[in-house]
Amino acid sequence: MSQPHSPSDGARGNDGDAPAHTHTPGEVSSSAEVAGLIGQVAHDLRSALNGVQSWAYVLDHTLDTPPASAQRALAGIRTGMQQQVALIEHMEEAVALLADESAPQWQRTDLDAALRAAIEAVRPFAQTRGVDLPDPPGAAPASASASAPVAIDADPRRLPPLLRHLLIHCVRHARTGDAVEAALHAGADHVTLRITESRLSSATRRHERIAVLSDFFLRRPPPEGGAARARQGTALMLVRRLVETHGARIEAEGAGGGPDTGSVCIAVCFPVQAPRA
Numbered sequence: 001m002s003q004p005h006s007p008s009d010g011a012r013g014n015d016g017d018a019p020a021h022t023h024t025p026g027e028v029s030s031s032a033e034v035a036g037l038i039g040q041v042a043h044d045l046r047s048a049l050n051g052v053q054s055w056a057y058v059l060d061h062t063l064d065t066p067p068a069s070a071q072r073a074l075a076g077i078r079t080g081m082q083q084q085v086a087l088i089e090h091m092e093e094a095v096a097l098l099a100d101e102s103a104p105q106w107q108r109t110d111l112d113a114a115l116r117a118a119i120e121a122v123r124p125f126a127q128t129r130g131v132d133l134p135d136p137p138g139a140a141p142a143s144a145s146a147s148a149p150v151a152i153d154a155d156p157r158r159l160p161p162l163l164r165h166l167l168i169h170c171v172r173h174a175r176t177g178d179a180v181e182a183a184l185h186a187g188a189d190h191v192t193l194r195i196t197e198s199r200l201s202s203a204t205r206r207h208e209r210i211a212v213l214s215d216f217f218l219r220r221p222p223p224e225g226g227a228a229r230a231r232q233g234t235a236l237m238l239v240r241r242l243v244e245t246h247g248a249r250i251e252a253e254g255a256g257g258g259p260d261t262g263s264v265c266i267a268v269c270f271p272v273q274a275p276r277a
Contacts, residue, residue: 042092049081049088056081093161094238104155104245106274111191112136112150112184118163119182122171130176133167136183150184150191153274154246162242162268165235166195170266172233174198190269194253197264206254209264213252216240243268247275 056077063070119133126133170180178198185192197209214220216232217240243250253265 038092038095042088045088046085049084052077053081090165090234094165094234097158097161097238098241100157104158104274106153107156108151109154109156109159110150111152111154111193111270112138114154114159115163115182115184115193118160118167121164122167125168126171126180129171129174131171131174132179133171134179134181136181138184150186152191152270152272154270158242158245162239162246163193165242166239166266166268169233169235169239170195170197172235189272191272193268193270194265195267197266199263206264210252210254213264213266217250217252247271 056074059070060066060074066074115136119135123133167180167182174180175198179196180198181196183194185194216236240250248271249269251267251269253267254263
């Protein structure tokens with residue numbers, strides 16, 4: 001799990017065309033306070049879980065032959081605690097990354113290797129949900145004569161959680177028995193990562209899913225007088241921010257030829273060269 005990062009001193013670019021500015025001591029202090037608060041809240045939450053775990057341990061070792069219902073209850077408590085610990089870790093990482101305003105530290109990165117590492121990290125979670133998460137094929141070049149470069153400029157602090165949380169979102173959206181497949185497609189100046197989500201039962205549901213994701217990725221507000229789109233999970237909120245930090249583009253695409261085979265792909269188009277500040 002990533003640790004909270006404090007913004008580094010120096011100039012950085014803002015969103016849009018606003019000029020770069022230098023961090024003030026107040027900004028650094030504020031960010032450090034946020035990181036400290038996150039750590040304290042996480043500690044308090046873990047303390048409560050440790051108490052529950054201790055009582056579950058006492059019950060488990062007090063009853064010589066607990067009935068089946070008690071065994072199921074204890075197993076459910078353990079599973080719930082594990083899920084809560086994972087949620088706390090996700091909260092720490094997500095909030096720290098969202099609060100991190102430091103400029104990206106670009107490094108030449110093998111996107112294929114980073115993707116495979118993310119898949120390995122997420123695979124145990126996918127297995128608990130009965131979702132297959134196969135290894136990706138080699139990067140597909142844009143044409144038969146082109147090579148398949150998958151090296152991009154990326155921020156080593158932000159790329160791994162970007163990939164992990166995007167996979168986590170897709171696994172959560174999948175159904176038991178589905179497969180979430182990832183593939184890289186290399187172009188002349190970009191590399192596109194496509195992750196295929198669970199298959200949807202109808203073309204209508206597929207189009208609705210694409211519309212909801214597209215509005216979210218593009219930060220489009222609902223039409224005047226219209227209802228707000230469905231809220232997205234924290235994993236996808238973090239992914240959107242990290243994608244934007246990389247100067248990449250994220251969008252939803254349709255895949256498959258019919259209602260029974262149709263699925264939704266989330267595509268992230270990474271520039272090969274780091275964007276200008």
